[in-house]
Amino acid sequence: MATYSCRSREELRMEYKKLMNRYEALKHENLKLDMSRGKPSQLQLDLVSDMLTVLQNSKDCIIDGLDCRNYGDLAGLKCAREYWADVLGCKPSQTFVGGNASLSLMYDLIARAFTYGLKDSPRPWCKEERIKFLCPSPGYDRHFRITEKFGFELITVPMTPDGPDMDVVEQLVEDPMVKGIWCVPKFSNPQGYCYSEETVDRFANLKPAAPDFAIMWDNAYCVHEFDGEFQPFRDIISLCAEAGRPNMVYEFASSSKITFPGAGISVMAASEENIAYHSKLIGVQTISYDKVNQLRHVLYLKDRAHTLELMKKHAQILAPKFELVLKMLRAEVTDKGIAHWHHPQGGYFVCVAAMPGTAKRTLELCKKAGVTLTEAGATYPYGIDPHDSMIRIAPSLPPIEELEKAMQVFCTCLKLAALEKYLGITLESVTDEK
Amino acid sequence: MATYSCRSREELRMEYKKLMNRYEALKHENLKLDMSRGKPSQLQLDLVSDMLTVLQNSKDCIIDGLDCRNYGDLAGLKCAREYWADVLGCKPSQTFVGGNASLSLMYDLIARAFTYGLKDSPRPWCKEERIKFLCPSPGYDRHFRITEKFGFELITVPMTPDGPDMDVVEQLVEDPMVKGIWCVPKFSNPQGYCYSEETVDRFANLKPAAPDFAIMWDNAYCVHEFDGEFQPFRDIISLCAEAGRPNMVYEFASSSKITFPGAGISVMAASEENIAYHSKLIGVQTISYDKVNQLRHVLYLKDRAHTLELMKKHAQILAPKFELVLKMLRAEVTDKGIAHWHHPQGGYFVCVAAMPGTAKRTLELCKKAGVTLTEAGATYPYGIDPHDSMIRIAPSLPPIEELEKAMQVFCTCLKLAALEKYLGITLESVTDEK
Numbered sequence: 065m066a067t068y069s070c071r072s073r074e075e076l077r078m079e080y081k082k083l084m085n086r087y088e089a090l091k092h093e094n095l096k097l098d099m100s101r102g103k104p105s106q107l108q109l110d111l112v113s114d115m116l117t118v119l120q121n122s123k124d125c126i127i128d129g130l131d132c133r134n135y136g137d138l139a140g141l142k143c144a145r146e147y148w149a150d151v152l153g154c155k156p157s158q159t160f161v162g163g164n165a166s167l168s169l170m171y172d173l174i175a176r177a178f179t180y181g182l183k184d185s186p187r188p189w190c191k192e193e194r195i196k197f198l199c200p201s202p203g204y205d206r207h208f209r210i211t212e213k214f215g216f217e218l219i220t221v222p223m224t225p226d227g228p229d230m231d232v233v234e235q236l237v238e239d240p241m242v243k244g245i246w247c248v249p250k251f252s253n254p255q256g257y258c259y260s261e262e263t264v265d266r267f268a269n270l271k272p273a274a275p276d277f278a279i280m281w282d283n284a285y286c287v288h289e290f291d292g293e294f295q296p297f298r299d300i301i302s303l304c305a306e307a308g309r310p311n312m313v314y315e316f317a318s319s320s321k322i323t324f325p326g327a328g329i330s331v332m333a334a335s336e337e338n339i340a341y342h343s344k345l346i347g348v349q350t351i352s353y354d355k356v357n358q359l360r361h362v363l364y365l366k367d368r369a370h371t372l373e374l375m376k377k378h379a380q381i382l383a384p385k386f387e388l389v390l391k392m393l394r395a396e397v398t399d400k401g402i403a404h405w406h407h408p409q410g411g412y413f414v415c416v417a418a419m420p421g422t423a424k425r426t427l428e429l430c431k432k433a434g435v436t437l438t439e440a441g442a443t444y445p446y447g448i449d450p451h452d453s454m455i456r457i458a459p460s461l462p463p464i465e466e467l468e469k470a471m472q473v474f475c476t477c478l479k480l481a482a483l484e485k486y487l488g489i490t491l492e493s494v495t496d497e498k
Numbered sequence: 499m500a501t502y503s504c505r506s507r508e509e510l511r512m513e514y515k516k517l518m519n520r521y522e523a524l525k526h527e528n529l530k531l532d533m534s535r536g537k538p539s540q541l542q543l544d545l546v547s548d549m550l551t552v553l554q555n556s557k558d559c560i561i562d563g564l565d566c567r568n569y570g571d572l573a574g575l576k577c578a579r580e581y582w583a584d585v586l587g588c589k590p591s592q593t594f595v596g597g598n599a600s601l602s603l604m605y606d607l608i609a610r611a612f613t614y615g616l617k618d619s620p621r622p623w624c625k626e627e628r629i630k631f632l633c634p635s636p637g638y639d640r641h642f643r644i645t646e647k648f649g650f651e652l653i654t655v656p657m658t659p660d661g662p663d664m665d666v667v668e669q670l671v672e673d674p675m676v677k678g679i680w681c682v683p684k685f686s687n688p689q690g691y692c693y694s695e696e697t698v699d700r701f702a703n704l705k706p707a708a709p710d711f712a713i714m715w716d717n718a719y720c721v722h723e724f725d726g727e728f729q730p731f732r733d734i735i736s737l738c739a740e741a742g743r744p745n746m747v748y749e750f751a752s753s754s755k756i757t758f759p760g761a762g763i764s765v766m767a768a769s770e771e772n773i774a775y776h777s778k779l780i781g782v783q784t785i786s787y788d789k790v791n792q793l794r795h796v797l798y799l800k801d802r803a804h805t806l807e808l809m810k811k812h813a814q815i816l817a818p819k820f821e822l823v824l825k826m827l828r829a830e831v832t833d834k835g836i837a838h839w840h841h842p843q844g845g846y847f848v849c850v851a852a853m854p855g856t857a858k859r860t861l862e863l864c865k866k867a868g869v870t871l872t873e874a875g876a877t878y879p880y881g882i883d884p885h886d887s888m889i890r891i892a893p894s895l896p897p898i899e900e901l902e903k904a905m906q907v908f909c910t911c912l913k914l915a916a917l918e919k920y921l922g923i924t925l926e927s928v929t930d931e932k
Contacts, residue, residue: 101569106556109567113556116790122540122547133543133758135535163597164788171783175609179624179648190613190624206785213782214613324567327790348647349605351640354598354788356550356761 067401068479068486080483084491087433087476090469095434097470102253102412103461104325107381112323112374115364125356132355139343140331144358148331150368151287152317153299159333160343163353166318166330170280171210173314173332176345177243177278178214183311183341185276189214189243198236198245200228202415202443202454204253207246207282216243218445223252225406227259230266237272244278250297251285254415254443254456256408258295268303270312279304279313286317287368287375289410290382294372301333310335319361321378321412322371329354329361385459385467389414392468396475402482413456415443420451422481427455429477429491435470501835502920514917518925521867521910524903529868531904536687536846537895538759541815546757546808549798559790566789573777574765578792582765584802585721586751587733593767594777597787600752600764604714605644607748607766610779611677611712612648617745617775619710623648623677632670632679634662636849636877636888638687641680641716650677652879657686659840661693664700671706678712684731685719688849688877688890690842692729702737704746713738713747720751721802721809723844724816728806735767744769753795755846756805756812763788763795819893819901823848826902830909836916847890849877854885856915861889863911863925869904 119125125133128142140161149156162169181188189195197211200221212218222229236242249259267279281300304313319328365371390407397403402419418426423440430437438456441449459467484490553559559567562576574595583590596603615622623629631645634655646652656663670676683693701713715734738747753762799805824841831837836853852860857874864871872890875883893901918924
């Protein structure tokens, strides 16, 4: 079948009519489906719930001669730091283990930069006249929102299948007002791209004008393959050190999508100098993070090898969902020539690049049929997608039957929105004509 | 026996010599005792460790139709908000349940005031030329340090047995640069004073010039009696509302000294308007706090009545330690006329007001004999006690035998320091003479 762009107006009208009927039928099912957030499903939570009883009694709480129930040990239990060092490929002394949210570790880092300045800052960022922050887009809305809330100017950097466009990045960091960049190096949110070796090298070798330029390296999906074998990644901490700027990078990860999304443990990895600098400041904010939960995690997850085994089980739950999404997109959308997408091998999203000018409309139609997706534009700074094109699909939460229904709605709406554009009409105007 | 001030120089010399011998003997015991921090003892941790197994399986994690393991519910589980409302005497809608540290909730509140401003702020505090913050002293060093780190000017307010000197407070808040005050209304840290009804009323009726003046009401010891029955306290949230400034107060509490110090849950209580305002900002910092631990706590602690029963058991462990400290002070120090102290009925500290100019020296001598106490001056802004007099004793951590030994050292050193002052000599000078 020909792409929409090659069909006659009459053919498009017929297709539109057919889809409209399908849409109305789906609407009558009174669906209430949510594909808006990368939330693990209940099956995944059940999978790891043995963790609840890892610690049974007082004796279990003593580790390395320390009682994890009491105050103290700000940078985290020794064994928790060793665990994350094993996962990330850095040294335990380069880790700081936090609470249940790596997002908080990121926010707090930016907040400290704002209030006190970073290790190599000439002054606190709140004393700078203007601050710019690089946002490879599409990207993670919560990243962008942090730097937006602090009043920084968000600069969009185009994403490529190899990661952020490094030509653009290298040019932009010549501006001393540019203070940092958000990165999701493996299975990027939302496209699922993995930064290429060259991209990672160019990051490590960046020579930003700002002495306190911060690479926010959110390795959120570092062990999150759902398709195929674990893909090793390089240790950005040592790469930056070798390139002569050890304090330029802050790496983040968490167990939110390994154990419990709301009750995992998180980590910030950075140079020892950075860990020392920030520990001192974090010591003003808190006495210590939840070490009982840290110990629970270490005993349950053991090490990277054992964690990867667990991730295989998560993959068994996740893979069929991603396959379904991709299969349906292929079957229903590919030959229409109105959208394209990457086939990710890990992470939590499929990102559909719809025909420019149709993303918002697609999601509006979905919503009316009871299917919620991440807001259009959310993956761009300030929530504005200049091409109104990117749509993030998060297939992890719904059970597979619901997901299939939701994808029927989505594919229908995606095509309706494209046809409206081609035909210069809207569903509402057509319906009103009746 | 006469007070030191009434004794002859010769008598003082003899006393000094006697104490010096005792001190040297104690030093030879090579002690290593810590009374520096209000840490619960292992017995107390063991007391509550059944909490570890409250949640056994997936089913246990569902509450009010919500899965506490997943993301979401930023302000906390419904049942956790109800629990804290019951403890504090406010409404669930006036609570925000946080992670393991109420100190973080306090720091983060000040940080948001700094970056964004509070609900009624004309501008973010970082845009103010000067900010002053009131510090009733002696007080809690970690409170003072937060506001010091943000660059505020700390103003000492004298403490009285009824709470902060409200005449002074009422006068100081006429200055619009004065933006807030730190309070520990029940069993104040370190003196163990409870604010009187009049003090609480005068707080609720404060009319500060700054529209965004913040009362930081750290109700850390709200249910922490170790001596006698629970002493009810009034709900400061509704008192401020009744007095016409509902947004002026932020109350904090935690289970750190009810369950696990490092792995409890915390709460911020404030007007609904404040909770809404801050929830929106906290939503930039995190997706949600650890709700698994919230549920664990609610199931274990149940409600205020049940919590008070548990606190009786903590009291059984704590009371003998406080009695010992007070008994030894009475026996060894009272008749010397060189120090005074309040006999607290709850909280975690005994605060000894030593002869002016002898606190530092006392602690120096203690340290040399292997006994660590909270640093002298720590209970004052900038760590400087103008009279070099206040010493905070934290008897909770050591077992009773160790505590007795530590108090022998302390009483000896307190007297030595006073005698040095009277005699114009030091231990070292005397020892050198030999």
